[in-house]
Amino acid sequence: MELPNHAKQLLLQLNQQRAKGFLCDVIIVVENALFRAHKNILAASSIYFKSLVLHDNLINLDTDMVNPSVFRQILDFIYTGKLLLADQASENNFSALLTAASYLQLHDLSALCRRKLKRNGKPLPTKATSPNAGRPLRNQRLSSTPVIQNRYSGSKESGKKQQLVEDPLKDKLSDDDLYVGGSNREGSLNLGAGKNGSNGNLCSDQELGLDLSKKSPSASTTQDEVSPNENHQESPQSATASTANSASFEDSTTNPQILEGGEPMEMGVGEENQSLPDTGQRKNSRHVARKKEWPKKENALDSGKGDEEATVPNGVIVGPSGGYNSEHSFKCKVEDVENGKENSEESGHSESESGQTSANYVYRQESFEPVAYGDNLYVCIPCGKGFPSSEQLNAHVETHTEEELYIKEEGAYIKEEAEDLSTQSSTFGSESRPFKCSVCEKSYKDPATLRQHEKTHWLTRPFPCNICGKMFTQRGTMTRHMRSHLGLKPFACEECGMRFTRQYRLTEHMRVHSGEKPYECQLCGGKFTQQRNLISHLRMHTSPT
């Protein structure tokens, strides 16, 4: 007994799931584009993918070997077995496909391309004709690195890493690889150019190599063997890294696009593509997730703690407001300088929620089946109201801006007071801190720390998140942020299996099991497991109400 269409139906289902991002557990980065897919499918299609997806949820492909449009074709091919040719099925297209297929070790596809090229009487891509002709073999660099590499060829760091990384497949090059090798840098530049014609030079001096693959000291489980609190509860609208959807793209050179179901979306192509705010997005993840349920009571999505890592919907985040991000970062930093206040970023968060209102901080949930919303697919992030069109939403957003401006002004006084206190405390004992900040009053023990601090005054933030484009002053903060995108929670509780993004959180959490309450209120004797809860408790004592 055999169902004749079983395989076909299965593949069809999988492809539909990919389109919705359902159960997608890997993101493939190609230049400025992000594709979501299923590890199993990729692993089954190529030994190369198999090695890549084994340990990583985010994979960077060599942009010299494959570009977004070609990879889209390839992904379609993997999921359908059909080759949907781009524009005119030109030889160039086949050539590029062959190069990419060889690189990715998709033998069937490369054979197909070779046959097609032969039939057309075209020479197979060789060192002379391949888009990558002339490239040294080393640069095949099957980017199966466990680190997130700098996708920008100009990075010293990236180059260094790529040289250092041991290529696990180096010895397994098939005959397909004959067509891979070799290109000049011009060729790779062309291929590597972003959609807007840039190859990311803006970031060329930035060192974006990240090692997100922290291992829990206590956990032997992999990311996939997550606790019940983990991403398994994902809705069809979310994916393992669907937090990537929190993208608000500064521009296509530094920020990849989320390609919904492998469908490349053009930047700013129309009102349908709304952007989601970057700043404060994680904080709002619950909000965002709740939008799906609105106006129902939002229990389901929050029921499992930790879900918020994964419950950001699949809204398409590319959009006309892409430029806002940088503007917003700038604004934050201006405030930082103006306030001279260390934690102005914090206010930046709350303000970001207001600041975002001046942009289109909305998204459209492409794959979300609206039930309670009706046609109100355009949702205002801060208040959760849904609107049938972007125009109506934009009009609504305007009303937010003003009211939140008032809040901001009121907050300014409080901030000034806090600033005074902060200044006093930071200058206290400055005798042992000879390195003084030229902008604010703070002083530090060593020049490196001072340099680090002075970055907080910069108007630009040198470390962008590869996924959402949010900018950070410190690489470590950005790395940590990336982990939250990817749902990487390396620190596991041995008692309950709950996982955390940070060691410190785990330490805090362990007190739940031990019953230890080291923080005691001096006023009432109340004890707390977490210092922050003592602090909020103290506010209760001191607040006038």
Place this chain on the structure above:
DNA sequence: CTGGGGAGGGGGCCC
């Protein structure tokens, strides 16, 4: 319904 506590998560920043 409300206030308080517990706890998860994010970002900033210093060491």
Place this chain on the structure above:
DNA sequence: TGGGCCCCCTCCCCA
């Protein structure tokens, strides 16, 4: 560069 800590936001639970 990463760890640790601080601060904030938020949600859930319970009295």
